[in-house]
Amino acid sequence: MTIETISEHRCFGGTQGFYRHASTACAGPMRFSVYRPPQAARGHVPTLFFLAGLTCTEETFMIKAGAQKIAAELGLMLVAPDTSPREPRLPGDDADWDFGQGAGFYLDATQAPWAAHYRMHDYVSRELPEIVAKLFPADPKRFGIFGHSMGGHGALVLGLRHPQRFRSLSAFAPISSPSQVPWGIKAFTQYLGPDRAAWTEWDANALVRKRPYGRPILIDQGLADKFLETQLKPELFEAACKTAGQKLMLRRHEGYDHGYYFIESFIEDHLRHHAAALAG
């Protein structure tokens, strides 16, 4: 298990780093970023995995969310993977911005040609946590997960599928009912095939009805988000949680759109939500 350091930078008394390695899950090179807070110099710290949205990379969250200052205060390590494999290139992988490169949807594809490399679920739920636990001062008993949009979908699905691995969960403007909206239908049809029965293991709305997370889930949603009514539909996940008895703190914010100014505005609340859940 070796990784290559692309760059490292001092940041709020800790270190912001960018790394590259040969992934077994994705059978190719992958990139990720890690923010180590100052407390990581003295011991193992709770660690949050952030999954970014469509068109983003391992850099987007670290550059735009403004999370490091509060992570340094709370002693949280932050890890952000890329949003899809980039190599080897597959036919049509850059034809659309909402499918293929930058749009891995955090699942394990079953359809050719994607199945050989588009295994972001295995990568984020198993391989990357193993690397982080081995090579960084992360406490693997205190891992949490959160994300934005497509990455909010990823966080909800990975949290619901692996509640013992990811012990705290939140999302910004997630695609929380992907089987019922165009982004999800397009991705699932191509990555998983047309049989909708196979989609349910990758759909937070279906998963929460079968096996609730147990601990509270925090979701923030901007009401000026241009994707709210077509792609996000938080009311569907809200209803599923209610049916399942899952505690959901869904906060709707007047005037906020889908972008990182929205995330910046509420990132502190998410970090504090995770820090409290992972304390002790």
Ligand SMILES: N[C@@H](CCC(=O)N[C@@H](CS)C(=O)NCC(=O)O)C(=O)O
């Ligand atoms: N390219 C799309 C927008 C893609 C987009 O909004 N991506 C979100 C995640 S779904 C994002 O975080 N973009 C990066 C950014 O805002 O910096 C469009 O033309 O509408």
